[in-house]
Amino acid sequence: MRKLVLSRVRDLVVNRRSDKRIIISCSCCRLAASSSTLLSRFLSSVSDPAAMPAPSEFTTAVTLDNINPKVLKCEYAVRGEIVSIAQRLQQELKMSPGAHPFDEILYCNIGNPQSLGQQPITFFREVLALCDHPAILDSPEAPSLFSSDSIQRAWQILDQIPGRATGAYSHSQGVKGLRDTIAAGIEARDGFPADPDDIFLTDGASPGVHMMMQLLVRSEQDGILCPIPQYPLYSASIALHGGTLVPYYLNESTGWGLEVSELKRQLDASRAKGITVRALVVINPGNPTGQVLAEDNQRDIVKFCKEEGLVLLADEVYQENVYVPEKEFHSFKKVARSLGYGDKDIALVSYQSVSKGYYGECGKRGGYMEVTGFAAEVKDQIYKLASVNLCSNIAGQILASLVMNPPKVGDESYESYSAEKDGILKSLARRAQMLEAAFNSLQGVTCNRAEGAMYLFPRIELPQKAIKAAEAANKAPDAFYCIRLLQATGIVFVPGSGFGQAPGTWHFRSTILPQEELIPAIIERLTEFHQSFMAEFSD
């Protein structure tokens, strides 16, 4: 299928001057979005000749025909077509206010809390500022500008960095002292030992995911089990490394349940096709689906990985984002160790990031992966991969250590820190509930509970007329809906087709991040749009 699309795309490039239009319809649900997005980009290039000079105009002739086809294949919906349209609308609003029926673009496409007004945790920023410019520490003004524990913590961190040089490359896994702190934080969280030598600090979680894909994927005969719907970093990374995404479907009717029987079915089916399945990706709490796994479910998943010899890639970046009292986050490492499984039993990589949680420090690009259960010589290879980029940024490293070791009772900052943290998490829970209720009130829309993470992934039953109109516009039906929503309201949701979904179903993902006081107005705009959309396309 992919090859077919690429060759047709090539035809399209060759034939573009004759203005031939080839409509590709594709029965493969998982790829529908990427192919159609790719195609729509081409079609928009075709209709705007300035955007696509003929290859011959460029001496170097680097063209879509001769770049790495894995790059072409890779798609990343959360910053894809819908965001390009939003950016264009924003530009138009800037140039001529009043050009659209809304004043601003509301970016609900990505978990980027501070872009929507969330304030950073004061203690974290105090420590970062002091580490950036340690000269302040010696000044008599410092105690009136900074809390005593931030000053103390900055000294402690600087003392962990050789030469106190926050401007030096660190060990490629990250500053040893900071890894010690993180390992202690993991131990405190799980009640099981953690080894600082297993920690690899990274610029956000993404580079760690790429590193493991690079290690494990040899060819398209290597498969990685990924949830559908999934966060498109995984499909993008697998595509870039030339592997095969082996989908397992989350069960929407049981609140996006992860069923081991489904894992087994998909694993066996892939193996029958000659695919060597190397790893299982689990995102918990779920992205884009927002569910929090139950501990006994996690135990079954761990046992499954052990039995089948799969590396468990545990995306645990939303570990602080749980909003319902009956659910609790358990790390997969804790679950594995509780079962008595040690390093020899299961290879497990746990991802954490400073971008999520209550801190939401996306721009700092801090994170880590804890890599356990790999033979020493394989871990050497992971180290080598880390070393090729020298190290992750030191401020991100420091922040990762702060997140895993925040102020404690008795520290000067503790009260204000706790108030900031609780304020954010409680507000997120309320926002999730408000949006969930609003989605469920829309005709043809059903939405599971947001137990955790930062997203809702409602399902939408679209009228046949809307599906046909989408087809005519060469869009996936949910992309068609999201683009119309954006054009009418300025709200940016990401079409479900960017995450994958069961064939014949349509969804969109919304973050729960707009500021609380704005949510009633957002719901009003959304409801109004939805009603008029459904009226326009009613069968």
Added chain:
Amino acid sequence: MRKLVLSRVRDLVVNRRSDKRIIISCSCCRLAASSSTLLSRFLSSVSDPAAMPAPSEFTTAVTLDNINPKVLKCEYAVRGEIVSIAQRLQQELKMSPGAHPFDEILYCNIGNPQSLGQQPITFFREVLALCDHPAILDSPEAPSLFSSDSIQRAWQILDQIPGRATGAYSHSQGVKGLRDTIAAGIEARDGFPADPDDIFLTDGASPGVHMMMQLLVRSEQDGILCPIPQYPLYSASIALHGGTLVPYYLNESTGWGLEVSELKRQLDASRAKGITVRALVVINPGNPTGQVLAEDNQRDIVKFCKEEGLVLLADEVYQENVYVPEKEFHSFKKVARSLGYGDKDIALVSYQSVSKGYYGECGKRGGYMEVTGFAAEVKDQIYKLASVNLCSNIAGQILASLVMNPPKVGDESYESYSAEKDGILKSLARRAQMLEAAFNSLQGVTCNRAEGAMYLFPRIELPQKAIKAAEAANKAPDAFYCIRLLQATGIVFVPGSGFGQAPGTWHFRSTILPQEELIPAIIERLTEFHQSFMAEFSD
């Protein structure tokens, strides 16, 4: 050859319990280092069973046999075996001081100025601290702690960031306002226009290099022309992306001259073998070789790329590091535009980093690439690659803008800034000269001038007896020399074989970064070691 090594390595793993020793000698100079390093790692694993558990002990069975062979092939000498040995020695010194004939390890393996005591530029750190914790800006203490222009600059930068949110993901190419500043800095440097939409801010220069390799390399039939000696990021990245490194040799006898006739010869030879050469890497000022290209030489290189349809990947991260009055840095973009070549004539990527220059802010992981001469739809693909990792860290982005727009005459910080900058650059020039003279005074060692960058790459004529001893120890001769030097003095140089060198020649790379007052003692230790080494192995 590579396949042969891998299969032999496999034999080695299989046969390790029977303790068979297979010595691999390899006539392929460029790969000698990587193969022998690989092998030596295996041999050391074999002799230390604890370091290498049998694969069967691990359920998951991720082994060197079944990971991505491109990862195995990739080597990164500047953080390779020599650094591992250094770290072990450092640990031993910590556990038992006096265990070795030196008190500390002197890391001259990597251009990491602040790890060796270089102080950061005050103005840059002031701005970073203020952007990290903008609450300080409003405090009455701010003017006594920060220069007025750092306060002004911080406000200006915060106003360029939507919502003043330094903790938010930015546009995937970087904050637009910061790209505007960088483009203006490039214009001021070159006298030719620069477009902020051509700037991609990156976490140091390395991710930008990987991105272009990912874009251009489809298979091992795609080649990238790289200097030999080269900075091993290039060989590592090409290996990881599955391409072929097409070497061109710098002419040591003309001060590491880059000859277009050699480029042409290697290009033609590769094409005759069916390789599609896609790009030419030029590192100017040179790493590890320290030469600064003359402008007419650059013109010839640009013409060559235009004629041959090659993308020019210009590593210009040492653009501020020029130490001789008769040489000056010219960007390749300026040279191309001076020739009248525009976007349609040459595809050119220029890399810059905050890690080098007089700032040396390696730990901040800031940098950018300026991407010109690519068709719009190809640039969209580069943008997509950038978007998969969301964005580079904002502090690094801010620092990149500061580096391209430092304090100007009249600003409060200007004088102290200039004094700090000049102090560092003049000291680097003196250190380069001192070390160059010292290397040239050693028996059998010749060293070209350090015109720029942060390195010297002396050539060493090793006695036959030393070469034989190295062979017996299964090391490249220059690696043997460097390990012995490290063990005797604590000084870490990187063997030339990690960078590539003309067959039958041996070198090592040293940074010029140790603090000036330490250099006489370093030279003394080095000289003493060298004399005793040469005496031990004299023929």
